[in-house]
Amino acid sequence: ITRFPLIPVRGVPLMSYIANNWDSIWAFRPDPSDLLIATYPKAGTTWTQEIIDLLLHNGDAEACKRAPTPVRSPFLEINSPPPIPSGLDLLKTMDPPRLIKTHLPFQLVPPGFWENKCKAIYVARNAKDNLVSYYHFDCMNLTQPEPGPWEGYIHKFMCGELSWGSWYDHVKGYWAEREKRNILYLFYEDMKENPRREVERIMRYLDLSVSDEVISKIVELTSFKNMKENPMTNYSCVPAPVFDQSISPFMRKGEVGDWTNHFTPEQSKMFDEDYEKQMKGVNIPFRTLI
Numbered sequence: 410i411t412r413f414p415l416i417p418v419r420g421v422p423l424m425s426y427i428a429n430n431w432d433s434i435w436a437f438r439p440d441p442s443d444l445l446i447a448t449y450p451k452a453g454t455t456w457t458q459e460i461i462d463l464l465l466h467n468g469d470a471e472a473c474k475r476a477p478t479p480v481r482s483p484f485l486e487i488n489s490p491p492p493i494p495s496g497l498d499l500l501k502t503m504d505p506p507r508l509i510k511t512h513l514p515f516q517l518v519p520p521g522f523w524e525n526k527c528k529a530i531y532v533a534r535n536a537k538d539n540l541v542s543y544y545h546f547d548c549m550n551l552t553q554p555e556p557g558p559w560e561g562y563i564h565k566f567m568c569g570e571l572s573w574g575s576w577y578d579h580v581k582g583y584w585a586e587r588e589k590r591n592i593l594y595l596f597y598e599d600m601k602e603n604p605r606r607e608v609e610r611i612m613r614y615l616d617l618s619v620s621d622e623v624i625s626k627i628v629e630l631t632s633f634k635n636m637k638e639n640p641m642t643n644y645s646c647v648p649a650p651v652f653d654q655s656i657s658p659f660m661r662k663g664e665v666g667d668w669t670n671h672f673t674p675e676q677s678k679m680f681d682e683d684y685e686k687q688m689k690g691v692n693i694p695f696r697t698l699i
């Protein structure tokens with residue numbers, strides 16, 4: 410298995426299998442009925458995907474199992490890493506509406522999505538927890554670049570040197586466009602605080618109408634505990650050479666504030682000072698930096 414090197418695409422470091430295939434990704438034409446879910450990696454993508462999948466199947470977990478990809482997510486990643494089959498190739502074989510997932514920053518999303526006025530859901534997670542989760546992921550996902558030591562990893566995150574680029578640019582990019590592009594902008598912390606409220610928010614955005622009882626069922630099925638135990642959602646089907654879950658499970662902790670177990674007070678202070686600068690003048694309501 411290869412840890413892919415990073416190659417910049419318009420200044421954003423992307424893994425080589427994406428950068429080398431960039432022209433066909435950029436040219437991808439979705440159907441207006443396709444739904445996009447976009448996140449910085451480790452912000453709550455899988456959780457949100459599962460909620461959407463269940464909403465679309467009226468809470469029927471069995472129906473959700475009939476997924477189109479070998480990796481169980483019904484969302485096709487525009488650019489899944491080898492040896493997982495390419496999302497672009499799979500998309501060509503499927504009829505819309507399709508659920509399409511990406512970690513690309515806003516400016517690199519194929520423009521066809523906006524030209525066709527596709528619906529799009531963005532999930533953001535507070536910087537420090539997102540960083541911690543990404544660190545553990547980079548240890549266990551053997552296609553991602555080597556994370557290196559923890560202290561250096563914090564700096565790479567702050568400088569936007571990790572795969573998919575700067576967290577700061579990512580969350581700001583979608584935030585700036587959310588009204589113009591009708592993007593539903595969600596927060597991981599809101600989902601933890603009141604999952605029912607956020608499931609209903611997603612339901613309304615998708616123009617679905619699901620009973621209160623089914624909403625309760627979806628909230629239960631998508632709890633961290635249930636998703637961790639469910640082989641359809643815990644990524645245990647991804648072959649061991651890609652995800653080594655003995656290093657760190659994909660469903661790791663699922664909490665808000667785990668960063669306090671990783672950052673020293675000095676690292677936290679340094680991170681906060683830099684955060685102030687990078688997020689100056691932007692009012693994205695992240696609630697959990699302290």
Ligand code: A3P
Nearest residue numbers: 451452453454455456542632633660661662663
């Ligand atoms: P941790 O590493 O902090 O545990 P993504 O799906 O974008 O890769 O994000 C993965 C992160 O979301 C992991 O965070 C994972 O545990 C967490 N997660 C996944 N499902 C969850 C759920 N149902 N409830 C809370 N957190 C969840």
